[in-house]
Amino acid sequence: xxxxxxxxxxxxxxxxxxxxxxxxxxxxxxxxxxxxxxxxxxxxxxxxxxxxxxxxxxxxxxxxxxxxxxxxxxxxxxxx
Numbered sequence: 233x234x235x236x237x238x239x240x241x242x243x244x245x246x247x248x249x250x251x252x253x254x255x256x257x258x259x260x261x262x263x264x265x266x267x268x269x270x271x272x273x274x275x276x277x278x279x280x281x282x283x284x285x286x287x288x289x290x291x292x293x294x295x296x297x298x299x300x301x302x303x304x305x306x307x308x309x310x311x312x
Contacts, residue, residue, distance in 0.1 A: 233261060233262070233263050233264070233273055233274065233275050233276065234264050234265075234266050234270070234273065235263055235264070235265050235273045236265075236266060236268070236269060236270040236272075236273065236304070237265050237266060238269075238304060238306065239272075239302045239303065240302065240303055240304070240305075241301060241302055242300065242301055242302070242303065244300075245297070245301030245302070246261075246263075246301045246302075248297060248300060248301070249261060249293070249297045249298070249300075249301045252292070252293075252297060253289075253293075257281070257285065257289060259277075259279070272298070272302075272304075273298055273301075273302050275290070275293055277289075277290075
């Protein structure tokens with residue numbers, strides 16, 4: 233996973249993301265911080281995934297687990 237440098241991590245959320253990948257798919261999570269501006273963290277799966285599993289994993293990861301694991305306060309700049 234590539235995480236923008238201006239995003240913060242929630243340790244409990246990152247731990248849950250790691251647990252989910254390990255328990256459900258036997259996968260590991262590698263985090264890389266980038267100074268490049270990104271709209272949100274970018275999940276890049278590698279390796280072999282059983283047919284049909286990536287679609288369900290992606291939904292859970294992108295819609296639930298990433299928002300619980302990482303956040304940005306950029307929206308506050310738009311308010312002020």
